[in-house]
Amino acid sequence: MENNNNISNKKDSDHKRDHLLKIYLTEGEKATIKKMAKMVGISCSAFGRAILMDSEYKKELLDILKVRYEVNKIGANLNQMAKVANQSGQVPKAKLIKNMHRNILTQLNRI
Template identity: 60%
Template sequence: MENDNNISNKKSTNHKRDHLLKIYLTEGEKARIKKMAQTVGIKYSAFGRAVLLDYEFKKDLLDLRKIRYELNKIGVNLNQLTRIANQNKRLPEVERIAKIERQLLNTLDKL
């Protein structure tokens, strides 16, 4: 079956595959991988090689996780200040709130 990913089920004439990589999977994980391989029309082992050798970690995703973490920290600070303001029936330091607001806006600009 021809596929769009140019993943071959046949061994390359230049390379002999004589090394075994053994991994442990749950029954569910194995079934998911087999189903994905069938979906793209290649053998289970060819799919595994393609994923292991061709997968690139996306730096953008790591950066996004860091930004999300920072946003969460800023949100927690803002919630604490809001709670204090509501408990005391007065506004906390305006400068402190303005600083947190600037941090939040700067972080959002990074997105």
């Protein structure tokens, strides 16, 4: 029984994150990493571990980032369409388009 306790304690200490890995980044690289971590709702440390260590999570994370990127592109297009609609007096349709974009982003944030 005593051995089991030692094993579990060792296992706990093996999983403690007390080692620092220092890397050098440009200001742009640092900003990109922070932005990507924020986009998926995790810390920069968790993001780095996920990208470097977990290939399955990495694929899911990259898929989410790709979807968010595409939705943001769609949003930019919708904003351009809304601007034209506002200028032409078709405001109700423009508001509908903006609401649809906002709803899509809300759903993506839940993933």
